[in-house]
Amino acid sequence: MTSIDARIARILAVGTSLAVALLAIGSVLLVVGGTSPLASGWPPLDVTSLPARLVALEPAAFLWLGLIVTIATPLVRVAASTWSFGRAGEPRMAALGAAVLVVIVIAIVAGLAAS
Amino acid sequence: MIVGQLLLLAAGGFGAGVFGSLLGLGGGILIVPLLTVGFGVPFREAVGISLVCVIVTSSAAAGVYLERHTANLRLGMLLEVFTATGALLGGLVAFALPERVLAGLFAALLAWTALSMLRRGPVEAAATAASTPIDPVEGPGRPAADPGDRGDPGAASASLADEIAGPGYRPRRLGAGAGGSLGAGMLSALLGVGGGIVKVPLMHLVMGVPLQVATATSNLMIGVTAAASAVVYLVRGGIDPYIAGPTAVGVFAGAMVGSRLAARIDVRILRLLFVGVLALTAAQMTLRALG
Numbered sequence: 001m002t003s004i005d006a007r008i009a010r011i012l013a014v015g016t017s018l019a020v021a022l023l024a025i026g027s028v029l030l031v032v033g034g035t036s037p038l039a040s041g042w043p044p045l046d047v048t049s050l051p052a053r054l055v056a057l058e059p060a061a062f063l064w065l066g067l068i069v070t071i072a073t074p075l076v077r078v079a080a081s082t083w084s085f086g087r088a089g090e091p092r093m094a095a096l097g098a099a100v101l102v103v104i105v106i107a108i109v110a111g112l113a114a115s
Numbered sequence: 116m117i118v119g120q121l122l123l124l125a126a127g128g129f130g131a132g133v134f135g136s137l138l139g140l141g142g143g144i145l146i147v148p149l150l151t152v153g154f155g156v157p158f159r160e161a162v163g164i165s166l167v168c169v170i171v172t173s174s175a176a177a178g179v180y181l182e183r184h185t186a187n188l189r190l191g192m193l194l195e196v197f198t199a200t201g202a203l204l205g206g207l208v209a210f211a212l213p214e215r216v217l218a219g220l221f222a223a224l225l226a227w228t229a230l231s232m233l234r235r236g237p238v239e240a241a242a243t244a245a246s247t248p249i250d251p252v253e254g255p256g257r258p259a260a261d262p263g264d265r266g267d268p269g270a271a272s273a274s275l276a277d278e279i280a281g282p283g284y285r286p287r288r289l290g291a292g293a294g295g296s297l298g299a300g301m302l303s304a305l306l307g308v309g310g311g312i313v314k315v316p317l318m319h320l321v322m323g324v325p326l327q328v329a330t331a332t333s334n335l336m337i338g339v340t341a342a343a344s345a346v347v348y349l350v351r352g353g354i355d356p357y358i359a360g361p362t363a364v365g366v367f368a369g370a371m372v373g374s375r376l377a378a379r380i381d382v383r384i385l386r387l388l389f390v391g392v393l394a395l396t397a398a399q400m401t402l403r404a405l406g
Contacts, residue, residue: 004188010178023361027121027125060356064356067349070170078339100192103200
Protein backbone atom coordinates (compact mmCIF):
# COMPACT_ATOMS: atom_id res chain seq x y z
CA MET A 1 0.00 0.00 0.00
CA THR A 2 1.34 3.46 -0.89
CA SER A 3 1.83 5.99 1.87
CA ILE A 4 -1.03 8.07 0.47
CA ASP A 5 -3.39 5.10 0.50
CA ALA A 6 -2.27 4.32 4.05
CA ARG A 7 -2.87 7.90 5.18
CA ILE A 8 -6.31 8.02 3.59
CA ALA A 9 -7.23 4.64 5.07
CA ARG A 10 -6.21 5.96 8.51
CA ILE A 11 -8.31 9.10 8.10
CA LEU A 12 -11.34 7.07 7.09
CA ALA A 13 -10.82 4.61 9.95
CA VAL A 14 -10.33 7.31 12.59
CA GLY A 15 -13.19 9.48 11.31
CA THR A 16 -15.61 6.56 11.10
CA SER A 17 -14.58 5.14 14.47
CA LEU A 18 -14.99 8.52 16.15
CA ALA A 19 -18.37 9.07 14.52
CA VAL A 20 -19.64 5.60 15.41
CA ALA A 21 -18.35 5.95 18.98
CA LEU A 22 -20.28 9.21 19.40
CA LEU A 23 -23.41 7.69 17.85
CA ALA A 24 -23.10 4.60 20.07
CA ILE A 25 -22.68 6.72 23.22
CA GLY A 26 -25.70 8.79 22.21
CA SER A 27 -27.74 5.63 21.60
CA VAL A 28 -26.82 4.18 25.01
CA LEU A 29 -27.69 7.50 26.68
CA LEU A 30 -31.06 7.33 24.91
CA VAL A 31 -31.79 4.03 26.65
CA VAL A 32 -30.44 5.25 29.99
CA GLY A 33 -32.63 8.34 29.75
CA GLY A 34 -35.70 6.30 28.80
CA THR A 35 -36.17 7.99 25.41
CA SER A 36 -37.58 5.86 22.60
CA PRO A 37 -35.59 6.12 19.36
CA LEU A 38 -38.93 5.98 17.52
CA ALA A 39 -40.44 8.85 19.51
CA SER A 40 -41.92 11.56 17.32
CA GLY A 41 -39.89 14.77 17.17
CA TRP A 42 -36.29 15.42 18.09
CA PRO A 43 -34.25 18.34 19.46
CA PRO A 44 -32.96 20.66 16.71
CA LEU A 45 -29.28 20.94 15.79
CA ASP A 46 -27.74 23.92 17.58
CA VAL A 47 -23.98 23.96 17.10
CA THR A 48 -23.36 26.80 19.56
CA SER A 49 -24.89 24.93 22.50
CA LEU A 50 -23.38 21.58 21.55
CA PRO A 51 -20.35 21.69 23.94
CA ALA A 52 -22.48 22.45 26.98
CA ARG A 53 -24.98 19.74 26.03
CA LEU A 54 -22.12 17.26 25.61
CA VAL A 55 -20.86 18.04 29.10
CA ALA A 56 -24.41 17.50 30.36
CA LEU A 57 -24.38 14.06 28.70
CA GLU A 58 -27.44 14.90 26.60
CA PRO A 59 -28.05 12.02 24.13
CA ALA A 60 -29.00 14.30 21.23
CA ALA A 61 -25.73 16.23 21.56
CA PHE A 62 -23.65 13.10 21.10
CA LEU A 63 -25.86 11.98 18.23
CA TRP A 64 -25.65 15.36 16.44
CA LEU A 65 -21.86 15.49 16.84
CA GLY A 66 -21.63 11.92 15.54
CA LEU A 67 -23.67 12.87 12.50
CA ILE A 68 -21.47 15.92 11.83
CA VAL A 69 -18.29 13.82 12.06
CA THR A 70 -19.85 11.16 9.80
CA ILE A 71 -20.66 13.65 7.06
CA ALA A 72 -17.31 15.44 7.39
CA THR A 73 -15.20 12.27 7.09
CA PRO A 74 -15.39 11.73 3.29
CA LEU A 75 -14.90 15.46 2.72
CA VAL A 76 -11.76 15.40 4.87
CA ARG A 77 -10.64 12.35 2.88
CA VAL A 78 -10.85 14.30 -0.38
CA ALA A 79 -9.00 17.27 1.12
CA ALA A 80 -6.28 15.04 2.53
CA SER A 81 -5.92 13.19 -0.78
CA THR A 82 -5.54 16.48 -2.62
CA TRP A 83 -2.90 17.70 -0.21
CA SER A 84 -1.04 14.37 -0.24
CA PHE A 85 -0.96 14.08 -4.03
CA GLY A 86 0.24 17.69 -4.27
CA ARG A 87 3.08 17.00 -1.88
CA ALA A 88 3.94 13.75 -3.67
CA GLY A 89 4.45 15.59 -6.96
CA GLU A 90 1.32 14.27 -8.64
CA PRO A 91 -0.26 17.52 -9.86
CA ARG A 92 -2.87 15.84 -12.02
CA MET A 93 -4.26 13.83 -9.09
CA ALA A 94 -4.10 16.92 -6.86
CA ALA A 95 -6.04 18.91 -9.47
CA LEU A 96 -8.70 16.19 -9.62
CA GLY A 97 -9.07 16.30 -5.85
CA ALA A 98 -9.33 20.10 -5.89
CA ALA A 99 -11.97 19.89 -8.59
CA VAL A 100 -14.01 17.48 -6.45
CA LEU A 101 -13.77 19.89 -3.50
CA VAL A 102 -14.93 22.81 -5.65
CA VAL A 103 -17.90 20.82 -6.91
CA ILE A 104 -18.83 19.79 -3.34
CA VAL A 105 -18.63 23.39 -2.11
CA ILE A 106 -20.84 24.53 -5.01
CA ALA A 107 -23.31 21.71 -4.23
CA ILE A 108 -23.46 22.67 -0.55
CA VAL A 109 -23.93 26.37 -1.31
CA ALA A 110 -26.60 25.60 -3.92
CA GLY A 111 -28.36 23.28 -1.49
CA LEU A 112 -28.33 25.85 1.31
CA ALA A 113 -29.56 28.56 -1.05
CA ALA A 114 -32.42 26.34 -2.18
CA SER A 115 -33.41 25.71 1.44
CA MET B 116 -39.32 -1.91 24.88
CA ILE B 117 -36.90 0.94 24.26
CA VAL B 118 -33.93 -1.46 24.26
CA GLY B 119 -35.80 -3.73 21.82
CA GLN B 120 -36.52 -0.85 19.44
CA LEU B 121 -32.89 0.21 19.54
CA LEU B 122 -31.64 -3.33 18.93
CA LEU B 123 -34.05 -3.82 16.03
CA LEU B 124 -32.82 -0.63 14.35
CA ALA B 125 -29.20 -1.70 14.88
CA ALA B 126 -29.89 -5.23 13.56
CA GLY B 127 -31.55 -3.87 10.44
CA GLY B 128 -28.59 -1.58 9.89
CA PHE B 129 -26.21 -4.51 10.38
CA GLY B 130 -27.87 -6.54 7.63
CA ALA B 131 -27.87 -3.61 5.25
CA GLY B 132 -24.21 -2.95 6.07
CA VAL B 133 -23.07 -6.50 5.30
CA PHE B 134 -24.94 -6.70 2.01
CA GLY B 135 -24.11 -3.16 0.91
CA SER B 136 -20.41 -3.61 1.59
CA LEU B 137 -20.22 -6.93 -0.29
CA LEU B 138 -21.88 -5.46 -3.36
CA GLY B 139 -20.36 -1.99 -3.46
CA LEU B 140 -23.67 -0.39 -2.59
CA GLY B 141 -24.16 2.27 0.01
CA GLY B 142 -27.03 0.31 1.47
CA GLY B 143 -29.60 3.04 0.84
CA ILE B 144 -31.60 0.69 -1.33
CA LEU B 145 -32.06 -1.55 1.71
CA ILE B 146 -32.27 1.06 4.48
CA VAL B 147 -35.05 3.22 3.01
CA PRO B 148 -37.48 0.27 2.66
CA LEU B 149 -36.39 -1.03 6.08
CA LEU B 150 -37.23 2.27 7.79
CA THR B 151 -40.36 3.15 5.83
CA VAL B 152 -41.94 -0.33 5.74
CA GLY B 153 -40.45 -1.81 8.89
CA PHE B 154 -40.62 1.16 11.25
CA GLY B 155 -43.13 3.50 9.63
CA VAL B 156 -40.61 6.34 9.21
CA PRO B 157 -41.73 9.01 6.69
CA PHE B 158 -39.97 8.64 3.34
CA ARG B 159 -38.08 11.95 3.48
CA GLU B 160 -36.72 11.21 6.95
CA ALA B 161 -35.75 7.71 5.84
CA VAL B 162 -33.77 9.17 2.94
CA GLY B 163 -31.90 11.54 5.29
CA ILE B 164 -31.02 8.70 7.68
CA SER B 165 -30.11 6.48 4.74
CA LEU B 166 -27.64 9.07 3.46
CA VAL B 167 -25.85 9.04 6.82
CA CYS B 168 -25.72 5.23 6.77
CA VAL B 169 -24.45 5.30 3.19
CA ILE B 170 -21.54 7.49 4.28
CA VAL B 171 -20.74 5.23 7.23
CA THR B 172 -20.76 2.17 4.95
CA SER B 173 -18.55 3.87 2.40
CA SER B 174 -16.02 5.23 4.89
CA ALA B 175 -15.78 2.03 6.93
CA ALA B 176 -15.45 -0.34 3.97
CA ALA B 177 -13.23 1.93 1.87
CA GLY B 178 -10.61 2.18 4.61
CA VAL B 179 -10.37 -1.61 4.77
CA TYR B 180 -10.31 -1.92 0.97
CA LEU B 181 -7.44 0.58 0.75
CA GLU B 182 -5.50 -1.38 3.36
CA ARG B 183 -6.05 -4.54 1.31
CA HIS B 184 -4.92 -2.92 -1.99
CA THR B 185 -8.38 -3.49 -3.47
CA ALA B 186 -9.68 0.07 -3.83
CA ASN B 187 -8.09 2.25 -6.51
CA LEU B 188 -7.87 5.74 -4.95
CA ARG B 189 -6.67 7.42 -8.15
CA LEU B 190 -9.43 5.91 -10.29
CA GLY B 191 -11.94 6.90 -7.62
CA MET B 192 -10.72 10.50 -7.55
CA LEU B 193 -10.93 10.75 -11.34
CA LEU B 194 -14.50 9.46 -11.46
CA GLU B 195 -15.55 11.45 -8.36
CA VAL B 196 -15.13 14.67 -10.36
CA PHE B 197 -17.90 13.48 -12.65
CA THR B 198 -20.14 11.80 -10.06
CA ALA B 199 -20.00 14.93 -7.89
CA THR B 200 -20.75 17.15 -10.89
CA GLY B 201 -23.62 14.86 -11.83
CA ALA B 202 -24.94 14.97 -8.27
CA LEU B 203 -24.82 18.77 -8.36
CA LEU B 204 -26.75 18.88 -11.65
CA GLY B 205 -29.17 16.21 -10.46
CA GLY B 206 -29.84 18.10 -7.25
CA LEU B 207 -30.67 21.25 -9.20
CA VAL B 208 -33.21 19.55 -11.48
CA ALA B 209 -34.54 17.06 -8.89
CA PHE B 210 -37.77 18.95 -8.34
CA ALA B 211 -38.39 19.72 -12.03
CA LEU B 212 -39.12 16.14 -13.08
CA PRO B 213 -41.97 13.90 -11.86
CA GLU B 214 -40.66 11.20 -9.52
CA ARG B 215 -42.70 8.53 -11.33
CA VAL B 216 -40.87 9.27 -14.58
CA LEU B 217 -37.52 9.07 -12.82
CA ALA B 218 -38.45 5.83 -11.08
CA GLY B 219 -39.56 4.28 -14.37
CA LEU B 220 -36.35 5.29 -16.11
CA PHE B 221 -34.25 3.93 -13.29
CA ALA B 222 -36.15 0.65 -13.23
CA ALA B 223 -35.44 0.24 -16.94
CA LEU B 224 -31.76 1.02 -16.39
CA LEU B 225 -31.46 -1.49 -13.56
CA ALA B 226 -33.21 -4.21 -15.53
CA TRP B 227 -30.94 -3.60 -18.51
CA THR B 228 -27.82 -3.73 -16.33
CA ALA B 229 -28.95 -6.96 -14.65
CA LEU B 230 -29.61 -8.59 -18.02
CA SER B 231 -26.23 -7.41 -19.34
CA MET B 232 -24.43 -9.01 -16.42
CA LEU B 233 -26.44 -12.24 -16.69
CA ARG B 234 -25.72 -12.59 -20.42
CA ARG B 235 -21.99 -12.74 -19.79
CA GLY B 236 -20.90 -16.35 -19.25
CA PRO B 237 -18.75 -17.43 -16.32
CA VAL B 238 -15.63 -17.83 -18.49
CA GLU B 239 -16.01 -14.44 -20.10
CA ALA B 240 -16.76 -12.92 -16.73
CA ALA B 241 -13.61 -14.39 -15.26
CA ALA B 242 -11.59 -13.08 -18.21
CA THR B 243 -13.07 -9.64 -17.75
CA ALA B 244 -12.40 -9.76 -14.05
CA ALA B 245 -8.76 -10.54 -14.81
CA SER B 246 -8.92 -7.38 -16.93
CA THR B 247 -6.41 -5.87 -19.33
CA PRO B 248 -3.66 -8.24 -20.51
CA ILE B 249 -0.14 -7.86 -19.18
CA ASP B 250 2.49 -6.77 -21.69
CA PRO B 251 5.03 -9.65 -21.92
CA VAL B 252 7.80 -7.29 -23.02
CA GLU B 253 7.38 -4.75 -20.28
CA GLY B 254 6.77 -7.39 -17.63
CA PRO B 255 3.95 -8.13 -15.25
CA GLY B 256 4.06 -4.82 -13.47
CA ARG B 257 3.47 -2.82 -16.62
CA PRO B 258 -0.05 -2.68 -18.05
CA ALA B 259 -0.26 -3.52 -21.74
CA ALA B 260 -1.47 -1.05 -24.32
CA ASP B 261 -5.03 -1.91 -25.31
CA PRO B 262 -5.54 -1.88 -29.10
CA GLY B 263 -9.21 -1.42 -28.46
CA ASP B 264 -8.48 2.05 -27.13
CA ARG B 265 -7.81 3.39 -30.63
CA GLY B 266 -10.40 5.91 -31.60
CA ASP B 267 -11.54 6.16 -27.97
CA PRO B 268 -11.41 9.73 -26.59
CA GLY B 269 -9.92 8.31 -23.40
CA ALA B 270 -7.00 6.82 -25.31
CA ALA B 271 -5.71 10.32 -26.07
CA SER B 272 -4.76 10.64 -22.43
CA ALA B 273 -2.81 7.42 -22.21
CA SER B 274 -0.63 8.70 -19.40
CA LEU B 275 -3.72 9.36 -17.29
CA ALA B 276 -4.85 5.78 -17.91
CA ASP B 277 -1.42 4.60 -16.80
CA GLU B 278 -1.58 6.83 -13.75
CA ILE B 279 -4.85 5.26 -12.57
CA ALA B 280 -3.87 1.70 -13.57
CA GLY B 281 -3.72 -1.00 -10.93
CA PRO B 282 -1.80 -4.26 -10.61
CA GLY B 283 -2.60 -6.29 -13.74
CA TYR B 284 -5.20 -3.98 -15.22
CA ARG B 285 -5.44 -0.64 -16.97
CA PRO B 286 -8.85 1.07 -17.08
CA ARG B 287 -10.04 1.69 -20.64
CA ARG B 288 -12.73 3.87 -22.23
CA LEU B 289 -12.14 6.77 -19.86
CA GLY B 290 -14.49 8.99 -21.85
CA ALA B 291 -17.33 6.52 -21.43
CA GLY B 292 -16.42 6.10 -17.77
CA ALA B 293 -16.59 9.87 -17.23
CA GLY B 294 -19.94 10.15 -19.00
CA GLY B 295 -21.34 7.19 -17.12
CA SER B 296 -20.12 8.61 -13.82
CA LEU B 297 -21.84 11.90 -14.61
CA GLY B 298 -25.06 9.98 -15.17
CA ALA B 299 -24.50 7.91 -12.03
CA GLY B 300 -24.09 11.08 -9.99
CA MET B 301 -27.28 12.54 -11.46
CA LEU B 302 -29.25 9.37 -10.77
CA SER B 303 -27.83 9.27 -7.25
CA ALA B 304 -29.02 12.79 -6.50
CA LEU B 305 -32.36 12.38 -8.25
CA LEU B 306 -33.29 8.98 -6.82
CA GLY B 307 -31.62 9.02 -3.42
CA VAL B 308 -29.29 6.04 -3.78
CA GLY B 309 -25.54 5.89 -3.30
CA GLY B 310 -24.96 5.22 -6.97
CA GLY B 311 -22.84 2.09 -6.56
CA ILE B 312 -25.52 0.15 -8.37
CA VAL B 313 -24.51 2.06 -11.50
CA LYS B 314 -20.82 2.66 -10.81
CA VAL B 315 -19.86 -0.99 -10.22
CA PRO B 316 -21.13 -2.30 -13.59
CA LEU B 317 -19.81 0.84 -15.27
CA MET B 318 -16.28 0.27 -14.01
CA HIS B 319 -16.43 -3.50 -14.45
CA LEU B 320 -18.24 -3.94 -17.75
CA VAL B 321 -17.33 -0.71 -19.56
CA MET B 322 -13.91 0.21 -18.18
CA GLY B 323 -12.57 -3.33 -17.71
CA VAL B 324 -11.81 -2.93 -14.02
CA PRO B 325 -11.86 -6.20 -12.03
CA LEU B 326 -15.16 -6.63 -10.21
CA GLN B 327 -13.68 -6.61 -6.71
CA VAL B 328 -11.69 -3.45 -7.49
CA ALA B 329 -14.80 -1.84 -8.96
CA THR B 330 -16.78 -2.77 -5.86
CA ALA B 331 -14.13 -1.38 -3.51
CA THR B 332 -13.57 1.81 -5.52
CA SER B 333 -17.32 2.38 -5.72
CA ASN B 334 -17.46 2.18 -1.94
CA LEU B 335 -14.75 4.82 -1.75
CA MET B 336 -16.65 7.17 -4.08
CA ILE B 337 -20.13 6.80 -2.59
CA GLY B 338 -19.35 8.71 0.60
CA VAL B 339 -18.41 11.94 -1.14
CA THR B 340 -21.59 12.09 -3.22
CA ALA B 341 -23.81 11.22 -0.26
CA ALA B 342 -22.07 13.76 1.99
CA ALA B 343 -22.98 16.66 -0.27
CA SER B 344 -26.67 15.73 -0.05
CA ALA B 345 -26.54 14.86 3.66
CA VAL B 346 -25.28 18.35 4.56
CA VAL B 347 -28.46 19.83 3.11
CA TYR B 348 -30.64 17.33 5.01
CA LEU B 349 -28.73 18.07 8.21
CA VAL B 350 -29.08 21.83 7.89
CA ARG B 351 -32.78 21.59 7.02
CA GLY B 352 -33.49 19.35 10.03
CA GLY B 353 -34.31 16.35 7.86
CA ILE B 354 -32.27 13.80 9.81
CA ASP B 355 -33.74 12.17 12.94
CA PRO B 356 -30.71 11.65 15.22
CA TYR B 357 -32.60 9.21 17.45
CA ILE B 358 -33.13 6.73 14.60
CA ALA B 359 -29.94 7.57 12.70
CA GLY B 360 -27.72 6.77 15.71
CA PRO B 361 -28.50 3.09 16.33
CA THR B 362 -29.08 2.38 12.63
CA ALA B 363 -25.72 3.84 11.64
CA VAL B 364 -23.93 1.92 14.39
CA GLY B 365 -25.46 -1.29 13.03
CA VAL B 366 -24.48 -0.37 9.49
CA PHE B 367 -20.90 0.26 10.61
CA ALA B 368 -20.61 -3.18 12.21
CA GLY B 369 -22.17 -4.82 9.14
CA ALA B 370 -19.88 -3.00 6.74
CA MET B 371 -16.80 -4.11 8.65
CA VAL B 372 -17.92 -7.74 8.49
CA GLY B 373 -18.89 -7.46 4.80
CA SER B 374 -15.62 -5.89 3.67
CA ARG B 375 -13.67 -8.73 5.31
CA LEU B 376 -15.91 -11.36 3.70
CA ALA B 377 -15.52 -9.81 0.24
CA ALA B 378 -11.92 -10.96 -0.23
CA ARG B 379 -12.97 -14.58 0.41
CA ILE B 380 -16.03 -14.64 -1.83
CA ASP B 381 -15.97 -16.00 -5.39
CA VAL B 382 -16.47 -13.27 -8.01
CA ARG B 383 -19.22 -15.32 -9.69
CA ILE B 384 -21.15 -15.50 -6.43
CA LEU B 385 -20.67 -11.76 -5.97
CA ARG B 386 -21.99 -11.22 -9.50
CA LEU B 387 -25.10 -13.33 -8.84
CA LEU B 388 -25.74 -11.46 -5.61
CA PHE B 389 -25.39 -8.20 -7.47
CA VAL B 390 -27.81 -9.29 -10.20
CA GLY B 391 -30.29 -10.29 -7.51
CA VAL B 392 -30.10 -6.86 -5.89
CA LEU B 393 -30.49 -5.18 -9.29
CA ALA B 394 -33.65 -7.20 -9.97
CA LEU B 395 -35.13 -6.42 -6.55
CA THR B 396 -34.38 -2.73 -6.88
CA ALA B 397 -35.82 -2.66 -10.40
CA ALA B 398 -39.06 -4.16 -9.06
CA GLN B 399 -39.11 -1.58 -6.25
CA MET B 400 -38.58 1.29 -8.68
CA THR B 401 -41.25 -0.07 -11.03
CA LEU B 402 -43.76 -0.08 -8.18
CA ARG B 403 -42.88 3.53 -7.41
CA ALA B 404 -43.28 4.43 -11.08
CA LEU B 405 -46.73 2.83 -11.15
CA GLY B 406 -47.71 4.77 -8.05
